[in-house]
Amino acid sequence: MSALDVSVQAQILNLMKDLQGKFGLTYIFISHNLSVVKHLCDRIGVIYLGNLVELAGKEELFKNMLHPYTQALISAIPIPDPSLEREKILLEGDVPTPINPPKGCPFATRCMYAAELCKRERPGLEDVAEAIAWPAIYTAAAGRR
Numbered sequence: 001m002s003a004l005d006v007s008v009q010a011q012i013l014n015l016m017k018d019l020q021g022k023f024g025l026t027y028i029f030i031s032h033n034l035s036v037v038k039h040l041c042d043r044i045g046v047i048y049l050g051n052l053v054e055l056a057g058k059e060e061l062f063k064n065m066l067h068p069y070t071q072a073l074i075s076a077i078p079i080p081d082p083s084l085e086r087e088k089i090l091l092e093g094d095v096p097t098p099i100n101p102p103k104g105c106p107f108a109t110r111c112m113y114a115a116e117l118c119k120r121e122r123p124g125l126e127d128v129a130e131a132i133a134w135p136a137i138y139t140a141a142a143g144r145r
């Protein structure tokens with residue numbers, strides 16, 4: 001989809017939405033473009049290095065993103081209004097190779113909240129309000145809930 005001209009992209013997305021409404025279709029839509037994902041999807045799973053790190057309904061995810069990778073992705077969405085500004089979260093550090101992933105949290109090499117525990121233990125997903133799932137260690141490391 002990203003290789004297409006923007007106007008063609010919009011036509012295809014609108015066609016997909018029309019077909020979804022008309023026939024009650026379910027799509028699994030994979031993209032780096034979260035503004036397109038927001039337009040098309042009802043429920044969003046965020047994946048980092050092959051790991052599901054957050055799962056939520058669209059409204060909840062954009063209102064209350066919990067995982068630092070989700071926060072960085074959403075902060076990078078361009079705002080089509082030059083008078084508005086959003087603070088971008090620029091991730092530092094290296095992306096680990098998926099062939100030899102780190103022992104602990106796969107995001108620990110780039111996470112601003114990473115603690116020593118994160119490098120040793122791989123977090124599991126935890127249910128929180130509104131069916132959001134997120135890494136348990138993040139709760140302790142970032143002090144947010």
Ligand code: SF4
Pocket residue numbers: 068105106107108109111112113114115118123135137138139141142
């Ligand atoms: S487990 Fe640690 S390194 Fe991984 S996302 Fe949570 S706080 Fe960051």
